[in-house]
Amino acid sequence: xxxxxxxxxxxxxxxxxxxxxxxxxxxxxxxxxxxxxxxxxxxxxxxxxxxxxxxxxxxxxxxxxxxxxxxxxxxxxxxxxxxxxxxxxxxxxxxxxxxxxxxxxxxxxxxxxxxxxxxxxxxxxxxxxxxxxxxxxxxxxxxxxxxxxxxxxxxxxxxxxxxxxxxxxxxxxxxxxxxxxxxxxxxxxxxxxxxxxxxxxxxxxxxxxxxxxxxxxxxxxxxxxxxxxxxxxxxxxxxxxxxxxxxxxxxxxxxxxxxxxxxxxxxxxxxxxxxxxxxxxxx
Amino acid sequence: xxxxxxxxxxxxxxxxxxxxxxxxxxxxxxxxxxxxxxxxxxxxxxxxxxxxxxxxxxxxxxxxxxxxxxxxxxxxxxxxxxxxxxxxxxxxxxxxxxxxxxxxxxxxxxxxxxxxxxxxxxxxxxxxxxxxxxxxxxxxxxxxxxxxxxxxxxxxxxxxxxxxxxxxxxxxxxxxxxxxxxxxxxxxxxxxxxxxxxxxxxxxxxxxxxxxxxxxxxxxxxxxxxxxxxxxxxxxxxxxxxxxxxxxxxxxxxxxxxxxxxxxxxxxxxxxxxxxxxxxxxx
Numbered sequence: 001x002x003x004x005x006x007x008x009x010x011x012x013x014x015x016x017x018x019x020x021x022x023x024x025x026x027x028x029x030x031x032x033x034x035x036x037x038x039x040x041x042x043x044x045x046x047x048x049x050x051x052x053x054x055x056x057x058x059x060x061x062x063x064x065x066x067x068x069x070x071x072x073x074x075x076x077x078x079x080x081x082x083x084x085x086x087x088x089x090x091x092x093x094x095x096x097x098x099x100x101x102x103x104x105x106x107x108x109x110x111x112x113x114x115x116x117x118x119x120x121x122x123x124x125x126x127x128x129x130x131x132x133x134x135x136x137x138x139x140x141x142x143x144x145x146x147x148x149x150x151x152x153x154x155x156x157x158x159x160x161x162x163x164x165x166x167x168x169x170x171x172x173x174x175x176x177x178x179x180x181x182x183x184x185x186x187x188x189x190x191x192x193x194x195x196x197x198x199x200x201x202x203x204x205x206x207x208x209x210x211x212x213x214x215x216x217x218x219x220x221x222x223x224x225x226x227x228x229x230x231x232x233x234x235x236x237x238x239x240x241x242x243x244x245x246x247x248x249x250x251x252x253x254x255x256x257x258x259x260x261x262x263x264x265x266x267x268x269x270x271x272x273x274x275x276x277x278x279x280x281x282x283x
Numbered sequence: 284x285x286x287x288x289x290x291x292x293x294x295x296x297x298x299x300x301x302x303x304x305x306x307x308x309x310x311x312x313x314x315x316x317x318x319x320x321x322x323x324x325x326x327x328x329x330x331x332x333x334x335x336x337x338x339x340x341x342x343x344x345x346x347x348x349x350x351x352x353x354x355x356x357x358x359x360x361x362x363x364x365x366x367x368x369x370x371x372x373x374x375x376x377x378x379x380x381x382x383x384x385x386x387x388x389x390x391x392x393x394x395x396x397x398x399x400x401x402x403x404x405x406x407x408x409x410x411x412x413x414x415x416x417x418x419x420x421x422x423x424x425x426x427x428x429x430x431x432x433x434x435x436x437x438x439x440x441x442x443x444x445x446x447x448x449x450x451x452x453x454x455x456x457x458x459x460x461x462x463x464x465x466x467x468x469x470x471x472x473x474x475x476x477x478x479x480x481x482x483x484x485x486x487x488x489x490x491x492x493x494x495x496x497x498x499x500x501x502x503x504x505x506x507x508x509x510x511x512x513x514x515x516x517x518x519x520x521x522x523x524x525x526x527x528x529x530x531x532x533x534x535x536x537x538x539x540x541x542x543x544x545x546x547x548x549x550x551x552x553x554x555x556x557x558x559x560x561x562x563x564x565x566x
Contacts, residue, residue, distance in 0.1 A: 074547075124496075127498070182491045185483075187495075187498060190503070193480055194502055195557040196531060196535045196538055197531065199553060199556055200530045202556060203533075204527060204530055205465070208464075208465045208469050209469065211428075212564055213406045213408070213470060215473055216469045216473050218501040218502070218505065220473070220561050222501065223560075223561040224558050224561040227551045231550045235547055238543075238545075244483065245535065245539050247487055250483075251480075251482045251483045252475075252532060252535075254479075254482075255528075259518070259528075264357075264515075267514045268510045268511060269510075270478065270482060271506075271513055271514060272510040274477070274478040274479075274482050274506045275507050275509075275510055277481050277484065277492070278503055278504075281492055
């Protein structure tokens with residue numbers, strides 16, 4: 001057993017899946033869940049995802065040697081303030097959020113003496129959310145980014161790396177700001193685009209959706225993602241996202257110009273450039 | 284047997300799949316392929332996709348009671364002129380292209396007396412192209428749009444409907460201009476967006492692609508589609524596409540403004556609108 005008691009703050013897709021994975025591999029003795037919805041916590045307990053629950057975050061963390069921030073990222077700082085007084089000596093807190101950057105420093109700053117924070121981002125999310133989609137196998141074969149900083153405790157880093165490996169993930173270490181540049185581009189930007197595409201269909205003719213083929217479905221699948229989670233991610237990675245959206249608009253305008261001018265060779269070359277890059281991505 | 288001899292003009296994903304489907308269900312006696320690449324035609328013959336081939340389109344159509352336009356849509360008009368003199372009395376020509384609109388009237392106008400044209404669009408394409416991806420089951424359970432016009436011959440329409448049903452498709456009849464509005468929105472627009480997203484990644488940091496998760500892969504899958512095919516589709520549905528791209532840019536700008544202003548409630552509401560619509564689409 002790696003941990004005696006884990007407190008999972010936010011029992012949604014990722015929190016519940018991590019709880020299931022840890023329990024399934026006997027990595028933890030007891031999992032206490034915390035969240036705003038008692039109905040959800042009760043259901044999670046009935047399904048064996050958590051062993052008990054607390055509506056008060058500080059109470060959930062009391063005695064825990066592992067704390068998992070698994071709420072939307074916008075709630076992390078307030079959560080860190082709430083639990084600060086109840087973390088025990090040597091407790092390790094991790095998060096599973098999609099934004100790092102200065103948030104890591106903020107949470108580190110809110111960690112009490114003797115407790116450790118290690119920022120994590122398992123690349124295992126999907127358009128699904130909530131415990132219905134949770135699975136103990138969610139992290140198997142997936143990448144987990146760990147953002148090590150100059151404040152990261154070596155022992156805590158090793159234990160957290162071991163945890164992710166034990167649930168089947170590969171580890172990669174990344175600086176928090178590099179993380180946000182990379183995932184802003186390959187994750188946050190596509191989400192905003194997918195949402196905008198669905199809203200365009202809503203504006204123009206939602207009745208056309210009955211004719212959507214696999215291409216449309218693939219392209220817009222992540223527009224079914226949780227608005228609360230993605231609102232927070234976008235807000236916290238705003239700087240990168242605004243820059244990328246501008247670069248994207250430039251590319252849309254380039255294609256618009258080629259199309260308007262009837263420059264079919266130019267259009268084909270632009271599509272070919274995109275295709276060449278996409279073909280290099282393993283599906 | 285529904286047809287004695289079918290000429291498939293363009294032996295790519297759709298043409299080859301239709302040939303395989305027709306042969307598999309004994310709907311046709313002999314399939315002759317035509318295309319620009321003799322190497323591809325030879326390979327198709329070796330694999331039993333076609334029975335023979337002709338490098339000259341008119342020669343391929345001689346004696347055929349079914350002709351299938353399966354090249355990129357931009358080549359249809361020239362092809363219609365080339366084969367006009369060799370279509371036999373009662374021959375039925377169909378196409379499998381993704382754009383209809385005025386092109387249907389153009390091809391109808393180029394059809395000789397006694398031959399019939401029925402415009403078809405099987406919704407069965409993918410990012411794959413070429414005969415390696417061909418399958419006789421490609422049309423099973425899929426929708427096929429038939430664009431009936433005031434010039435469509437009733438007998439030919441019935442035989443073509445029967446052909447698509449025999450290869451497993453559901454039929455829906457649509458006006459050619461309505462077709463282009465609908466598929467401009469749910470197919471052509473997403474392709475342009477996916478290409479633009481890949482080119483944005485190319486501009487900003489292609490190295491980030493190593494971290495792409497399933498969301499990115501889904502969103503950009505169709506950017507691997509054939510540039511020649513999509514160049515033609517975009518050019519021939521330009522009017523609708525320019526309008527939709529403008530509507531899309533407005534939606535991107537709306538999200539940009541909410542993000543820049545830090546209006547998180549507005550951002551969440553915009554995401555929620557998109558999610559509500561996407562959740563109604565069956566995956």
